[in-house]
Amino acid sequence: MKRIIHIHGVPMDLGANLRGVDMGPSALRIAGLVPALEKLGHQVSDHDELGIRSRVALQVKDTTAKYVDEIALICGRLCGEAERSLAAGACPVFLGGDHSIATGTIAGVSRHFAEQNEKVGLIWFDAHADMNTPETSPSGNVHGMPLATLLGYGVGALVNVGAPGPKVDPANVFVIGARDIDDHERDIIAKAGVKIFSMKEIDLVGMAEVTRRAIEGASRGTAGIHLSFDIDGLDPEIAPGVGTPVRGGINYREAHLFMELLADTGLLTSMDVVELNPVRDVANRTAELVVHLLQSAFGRRIL
Ligand SMILES: [Mn+2]
DSSP states (O other), rough: OOOOEEEEEOOOOOOOOSOOOHHHHHHHTTTHHHHHHHHHTTTTEEEEOOOEEEOOGGOOOTTTSSTHHHHHHHEEEEEEHHHHHHTOOOOEEEESSSGGGGHHHHHHHHHHTTTOOOOOEEEEEOOOOOOOOOTTOOOOOGGOOOOHHHTTTHHHHHHHHSSSOOOOOOGEEEEEOOOOOOOTHHHHHHHTTEEHHHHHHHHHHHHHHHHHHHHHHTTTTTOOEEEEEEEEGBTTOOOOOOOOOOSSOBBHHHHHHHHHHHHHHEEEEEEEEEOOOOTTTTTHHHHHHHHHHHHTTTTTOOO
């Protein structure tokens, strides 16, 4: 399936503790993302016009949700970018930046489908659940909160980006790869009713079966699937270029299999690629790995 792909660079690190993820879009472009997707026959355009302010120009006002005003402002712009790309028949791919951007990108995807009386499923590939709120977060870093905000929990300015309230139905939301969850985050996970496929389940039943279940649930009654791909879901041995590495992650073949099975469905509407930190990377090898994984997500086949 040949597609129109809109790449959107989002060079923002305001939601993270460790600086550097604002260089993620550059690293992916240098690793050849655009030609790699064009090689598969897709029509690719590249955009970078969000006007994000650096934290040098900002101050932390609320230590329980740092830089939340600027993050909400950028998320509002991202919501519009996602809608415009989808309305143009394209698949938007947002290059973070930290994971807080997903509050905006998915708000836009959700709004696009809501206008057609449809909804979107969500697969959240991540070492973490990103379901903290300012009340539960040990750090106040907003990149640990986006899945909670998308489900209607947390800071109003984020929960209401694009439209008031939740953007996704918890029955269609699946986290894959989780292995580091904060104590009080568990309460919100239980309350929200989101299914989490932890590393334990991947070990027990295998990546193929976990992916099959996630796709089945995310596509049930939806117009398609948004993939929010946090690079820290991968094992740090193969993907060291992240700010919050956690041992025991998804390995090389499991990650490709996941992307290949998702591509086979033809249901991928849109994607985030977040938390790539070139400061922690080794000669851009994490960015190169991610480019190969995105090729699998967009249809590269072994046979
Ligand atoms: Mn994340």
